[in-house]
Amino acid sequence: MITVFGKPLRGPSSLTRLVLLVLLSVALMMLDHRSQQLERIRAGLMVIFYPVQVVASVPVALYHRLMDALTTDQELKEQNDRLEAERVQLLARLQQFEGLEVENERLRNMVGAAARVANRALAAELVEVSTEPFSRRLLVRRGERDGVYVGQPVIDAYGIVGQVTKVAPFLSTVTLITDPSHAIPVLDNRSGLRAMVFGSGDQDSLTVPYLSAVADIKEGDLLVSSGMGGVFPAGYPVAVVTKIDNNPSESFLLVRARPSAQLNRGKQVLLISPSQAATKGKAP
């Protein structure tokens, strides 16, 4: 130990250090929550610690590699046939869709509503790591360099997955619609009822609060994004209503829904860039 005038030289006491670090944490949290000033620092730190995540994702990556290696030619051929059949079906439906799109645009012009514009999609591979316990987030291998921005909607083949919340140069964090902090405005596809869908932290359950007992909603209804709020483009499937509890002592219905997107299967997601016209003027 270094001594100065016979007394051991020490840094600040541990209580002082604790108080300083607590104050620093509080300041960091407030800055991080209220402003964008820390985004550069966070992006830098995300890049620095990315190797740790790569190491943690090795077991699952190896497992996928092994599964790929064990796939036989026969299985590949079967899969290929299945995909081919699926493709033909999808193309057949697309023929109709294009006709409908033109018709829809013409009708929208007639009533003076803004035209829907097709969205550009960017495929993003997942980094197989877990994030904060009891939160629902994904890490994807796309970032600022690919044009990813905070608030960008994320979908998969079946519906809305979530939105981008943190961006680094080649990485970003996606908050899923099932995260307890997430909410998304929706429309009941059958009745046109407006609602909000909240995450519960549970991986296959969402809640739809604040609906009165007379609201026109049924089990099995598809909830699609309404485009209000301007984050998500309108018309993408979000969830299917699974359970409605009408407790007379409560002022609202207790509605549960299951996400349409396959949130914890799949190895990649799509980041979509809605154009201005697609997110604005969507009121029917």
Next chain:
Amino acid sequence: MTIITMTVHTRGRTILLATFGIAIIMNILPGPTWAEPFIPDWVALTLIYWCMAAPHRVSVGTGWTLGLILDVLYGSLLGQHALAKAVIAFITVKLHPQLRMFPRWQQAVSVLVLLAINQLIVVWIRGAIGQAPGTVGYWTPSIVGMIVWPWLFVVLRDVRRRWVS
């Protein structure tokens, strides 16, 4: 003489960093969602061990840094886990003479309390910004942490005796 103690010291630090590195990787290992309540906070457990066994080397600052690294890896609010880890490091360092004397089961109960404080701080912060997880399962990682503590203690004690001091 000084050179020898120096090398022992730096090697000890490398081993310390390695245990923390492994703990961080174990915290972010991918797993199914249903397994989440059964995975203890390895970083908190390792931090508690070193704060108890080597409080002159590992204390509040180390805890804070580890927490900040977790915040970056988790994508959570910067400072959230840093605050929680700094607080449990402080308590452990303050109580380390008692904790060392405790029989193993009593030590495990103290670890449970420390882990619960860690989780409580995190859930307060998440609640304050409107995203507290509502499930009872949120608290089980602390209990699992208490159960694995005696084994982790033995492993880390052997590591410490062989390489650190």
